[in-house]
Amino acid sequence: DQQVKQNSPSLSVQEGRISILNCDYTNSMFDYFLWYKKYPAEGPTFLISISSIKDKNEDGRFTVFLNKSAKHLSLHIVPSQPGDSAVYFCAASAKRSGSEKLVFGKGTKLTVNP
Amino acid sequence: KAGVTQTPRYLIKTRGQQVTLSCSPISGHRSVSWYQQTPGQGLQFLFEYFSETQRNKGNFPGRFSGRQFSNSRSEMNVSTLELGDSALYLCASRSDTTEYGYTFGSGTRLTVV
Numbered sequence: 001d002q003q004v005k006q007n008s009p010s011l012s013v014q015e016g017r018i019s020i021l022n023c024d025y026t027n028s029m030f031d032y033f034l035w036y037k038k039y040p041a042e043g044p045t046f047l048i049s050i051s052s053i054k055d056k057n058e059d060g061r062f063t064v065f066l067n068k069s070a071k072h073l074s075l076h077i078v079p080s081q082p083g084d085s086a087v088y089f090c091a092a093s094a095k096r097s098g099s100e101k102l103v104f105g106k107g108t109k110l111t112v113n114p
Numbered sequence: 115k116a117g118v119t120q121t122p123r124y125l126i127k128t129r130g131q132q133v134t135l136s137c138s139p140i141s142g143h144r145s146v147s148w149y150q151q152t153p154g155q156g157l158q159f160l161f162e163y164f165s166e167t168q169r170n171k172g173n174f175p176g177r178f179s180g181r182q183f184s185n186s187r188s189e190m191n192v193s194t195l196e197l198g199d200s201a202l203y204l205c206a207s208r209s210d211t212t213e214y215g216y217t218f219g220s221g222t223r224l225t226v227v
Contacts, residue, residue: 042220044157101162
């Protein structure tokens, strides 16, 4: 049973436009959400996170939105740059229940075209 | 500040053999987690250690085991290797004072033939 789903395996956008990556979850115990970026042959790099007590967190060009009622979160990248081309993973954790385990989605490959 | 170091980077083993992978966390980080990445299953949690104690374990068979040493370095072992164990094994560490934001190593690519 996949508790964290990224339904779009790939996304292609033009440089300078907005990239929106989506993630859905099923476990209502999840209370912390993270986005990671991964280049080939490297480990995932932490991008941004959000606690379930918030609905938005912003860090430079990256903004994460959380809709708890819909169990949905999204990552917005504005403006998109060719260097943003990578695989993006959404992850969730139920820290309130004492778990440090991260549950990952299967990733969305973002391609930003010059 | 050095990142998370995993050795070796690449490994080829034969079915039935065993393998040990090593992870050196960022200095000062006491929490170390291991993940398996495969094309079909994505990133899956293996286990987490904190101060030499296993705090969490994922849904993997008993062939997968790990340990953490007093200097926070960690090893994971896979015995009786199967073809399906071919994957990228990632180690991540976290500071006690950082709520989240695990830092991952570059991984060990294990191929079982």
